[in-house]
Amino acid sequence: MLFSTSYFAFFFPIVFACYWFVFNRNIKIQNGLLLSSSYFFYACWDWRFVFLLMFSTFLDYFIGLKIFKSKQLKTKKIWFWVSIIINLGFLGVFKYFNFFSESFSALFSKVGFTVDPITINVILPIGISFYTFHGLSYIIDVFNNKIKPEENIVDYSLFVCYFPLLVAGPIERATHLLPQIKSSRKFNFANSIDGLRQILWGLFKKIVIADNCFELVNLVFDNPMYYSSITLIVGAILFAFQIYCDFSGYSDIALGISRLLGIELLRNFDFPYFSRDIAEFWRKWHISLSSWFKDYVYIPLGGSKGGSWNKVRNIFIIFLLSGFWHGANWTFLVWGFLNAVYYLPILFFNKNRAHISVVASGKLLPNLKEFLLIVFTFALSVFAWIFFRAENIGDAFEYINGIFSFNDSYKLTFPNSFNGMKVSFFLISFVLIEWLGREGKHALERIENILNKPIRLFFYYCLIFAIIWFGGKEQQFIYFQF
Numbered sequence: 001m002l003f004s005t006s007y008f009a010f011f012f013p014i015v016f017a018c019y020w021f022v023f024n025r026n027i028k029i030q031n032g033l034l035l036s037s038s039y040f041f042y043a044c045w046d047w048r049f050v051f052l053l054m055f056s057t058f059l060d061y062f063i064g065l066k067i068f069k070s071k072q073l074k075t076k077k078i079w080f081w082v083s084i085i086i087n088l089g090f091l092g093v094f095k096y097f098n099f100f101s102e103s104f105s106a107l108f109s110k111v112g113f114t115v116d117p118i119t120i121n122v123i124l125p126i127g128i129s130f131y132t133f134h135g136l137s138y139i140i141d142v143f144n145n146k147i148k149p150e151e152n153i154v155d156y157s158l159f160v161c162y163f164p165l166l167v168a169g170p171i172e173r174a175t176h177l178l179p180q181i182k183s184s185r186k187f188n189f190a191n192s193i194d195g196l197r198q199i200l201w202g203l204f205k206k207i208v209i210a211d212n213c214f215e216l217v218n219l220v221f222d223n224p225m226y227y228s229s230i231t232l233i234v235g236a237i238l239f240a241f242q243i244y245c246d247f248s249g250y251s252d253i254a255l256g257i258s259r260l261l262g263i264e265l266l267r268n269f270d271f272p273y274f275s276r277d278i279a280e281f282w283r284k285w286h287i288s289l290s291s292w293f294k295d296y297v298y299i300p301l302g303g304s305k306g307g308s309w310n311k312v313r314n315i316f317i318i319f320l321l322s323g324f325w326h327g328a329n330w331t332f333l334v335w336g337f338l339n340a341v342y343y344l345p346i347l348f349f350n351k352n353r354a355h356i357s358v359v360a361s362g363k364l365l366p367n368l369k370e371f372l373l374i375v376f377t378f379a380l381s382v383f384a385w386i387f388f389r390a391e392n393i394g395d396a397f398e399y400i401n402g403i404f405s406f407n408d409s410y411k412l413t414f415p416n417s418f419n420g421m422k423v424s425f426f427l428i429s430f431v432l433i434e435w436l437g438r439e440g441k442h443a444l445e446r447i448e449n450i451l452n453k454p455i456r457l458f459f460y461y462c463l464i465f466a467i468i469w470f471g472g473k474e475q476q477f478i479y480f481q482f
Contacts, residue, residue, distance in 0.1 A: 003202075003203075003206075003250065003253045003254075003257075004203060004206055004207055004253075007044070011037075011040075011041070012257065015033065015034075015037045016260060016261070018033055019033055019034070019261060020187055024187075027182075027183075027184050027185070028154070030185070031154055031155060031158050031181060032154055034158055034162065034163070034261070035154055035157055035158045035161060037163055038158065038161040038162055038163035038166060039053075039054075039161065041163040041166065042126075042127070042161070042163070042166055042167070045126045045167070046123065046125070046126070049123075049125040049126070052090070052125055052128075053125075053131060053160075053161060054157075056087065056090065056131065056132065056135055056160070057131075057135070057156070057157050057160045057161065058153075059083065059086060059087075059135075060083055060087070060135040060138055060139055060156075060160070061149075061150070061153055061156045061157070063079050063080075063082060063083040063139060064138060064139060064142045064149035064150070064156075065149050065151070066079045067079045067080060067139070067142050067143055067149070068142060068148060068149045076143060080139065080140075080143045083135070083136075083139045084136070084139070087132050087135055087136055087139075088132075088136075090128070090132070091128060091129065091132050094124055094125055094128060095124055095128065095129070095327075095328055096324075096328045126167050127166050127167035127168065129325060130165070130166070130167065130168065130169045130171055131160055131161070131166060133171045133289075133292055134159065134160050134171060134172060135160060136296070137171070137173055137174065137292060137296065138156075138159070138160075138174045140296055141173070141174060141175065146175065147174055147175055147178075150174070150178055152182075155178065155181050155182055156178075158181050159172070159174060159177050159178050159181055162177070162181075162258075162263075164253075164254040164255075164257045164258045164261075164265065165254055165258075165265055168247070168250050168251075168254070169251065169254075169268060169286075169288055169289070170251060170254070170255075170265055170266045170267070170268040170287070170288035171266075171288040171289055171292050172265065172266055172288070173266070176266060177263075177265070180263050180264065181263070185261070185262030185263070186262065187262065188262065191259055191262075192259060192260050194259065194445060195255070195256040195257070195258075195259030195260045196256065196260070197256070197442070197444040197445070197447070197460075198252050198253075198255055198256035198259070198441075198442045198444065198445075199252065199253050199256035199257060200256075200444065200460065200463055200464070200467075201249075201252055201442055201443050201444045201463075202248075202249040202250065202251070202252030202253035202254075202256060203249070203253065203467050204249075204430075204463050204466065204467055205245035205246075205248060205249035205252065205430070206245060206246055206249035206250065206253070207467050207471035208426055208466050208467060208470055208471055209241060209242070209245040209249075209426060209427065209430055210241075210242045210243075210245040210246035210249060211471055211473060212419075212422070212423050212426065212470070212471070213238040213239070213241055213242035213245075213423065214242060214473070215473070216234075216235060216238055216414065216423075217235055217238050217239045217242055217389070220232060220234075220235030221235060221239070221389055221390065221395075221399065224395075224398055224399045224402045225398070225402065226413075227402070227413050228407060228411045228412065228413050229402060229403050229404070229405060229406050229407060230411065230412055231411075231412055231413045231414065232399060232402045232403045233403055234412065236382050236383070236385060236386050236389075236399075236403075237382055238423075239382075239385055239386075239389050240273070240378070240381060240382045240385050241427060241430075243385065243388070243389075244269075244272070244273065245430070247268075247269075247286070248268070248269040251268040251269055252269075252442055255267070255268075255442075266287070266288050267287060267441065268286060268287050268288050269284065269285065269286070269287065270283070270284035270287065271284060271434055271438045271443075272284035272285040273374075273378055273381070273434075274359050274374055274434075274435065274438055275355070275359075275374065275377050275378075276354075276355040276359060276370060276373035276374055276377060277346055277351065277354065277355055277373065277377055278339065278342040278343050278346060278377060278380060278381075279343060279346045279347075279351070279352040279353070279354075279355070280354075280355040280356075280377075281377055281381060282339070282343070289322065289325065290322070293318045293321060293322055294318070297317065297318055297321060298314055298317075298318045301313075301314045301317065302314060304347065304352075308348070311347055311348075312344065315340050315343055315344065315347060316337070316340045319336040319337065319339050319340035319343070320333055320336045320337060320340070321336070322336050322339075323335050323336025323337070323339075324336065326388070329392070330392070330393050331387045331388065331390050331391075331392060331393060331396060332387075332388065334387045334393065334396070335384050335385075335387045335388040338383070338384040338387065339384055342380050342384075358438060358439050359374065359438070361439060383400075386399055386400060422470060426466070426470070436450065447459065
């Protein structure tokens, strides 16, 4: 069930009405409604994997209690590693087994041995990387005595399975979400109206920007040999906007829906393409995943403390893990490796905290230096996205070779079916709106202060009209595959 479909438009109003108008006086029934709705939401993808989701949930609920009640550290560690091994084991079997099998087979073949890879024909459960990381963070926090285990199975299950974040995040922490689940909630009209604005902007990003970019991006990346250098560059830039608008669009919709239910989720994007260096980019892109790896991998490894070797090692570990988290393909590892390489000069010169404030805060335009830094950082990201999007390493290098071959380099060769003028107009409009709203939680938050009511309403109607009439062909959210 996609957020951008009529099925969800039918599903959510029913949940919303029951939640606020029928069960609003009983938080336990409200949570039960949200949990059952979450299981139904997930079952709409594939009902068989609901049982895997339930097993993962009950496993960590049970082990969290066992860790807390165990008197000896040795026993705590045993239960802790049982959870880690089983959770990562499921993730490994469903997501990475075939990758490792085929990679080892290819390695042996290079040294003269013929080994047929053992593969399994299994569907990747949607959202498994997200809800697995929910459970892992909970178990790690319980083990480290940062939180006490949740005794209410419904409340804990809702923390793991809450439908706005279940299949594509953000990756929540028990310290942030569980207290909200356990507390009574009151309908906040102003917060809900802003939540609707956030949903509207998320739908615009997904349906109008990402889905319209999808057509050309696929054509260009699937057949780079047929296109000019400048077209390949434009294709890479369009993919950068596609993946950002697709994923951040989902996050905006998820956060907006949750705000309508009186629950605040972690922010997942903070206008990353306005970053002035790669460190700032990674503080603003997929924030919940970046902070997860920082807290549970980078800092335990020593962070940026110690000698140069330790710093380099830790940076490469978290970026390679981040790449591998996205999928079982060498392209994701190269994408992570590139970002680690980008990050190293910033780390060595101790400039990783050089840009903390909002770019050009309180100003209409950035200065020349800020503008050039933004363009340079964006260019680095676009280059890395080529590996992220390519089917394999060979395709990525073929694409890059096409860019630097400079064949008909000044001639745009869009396919006839691609409406370049329409996409260009919407992309320019999108960037301007994001720039004007960059100091808010989302791009439309500051519209209230910038535009008077008649113009503001006209602007909202224009967005709705664009979503209905100019949306691209419906596509599944990219991050559902991760």
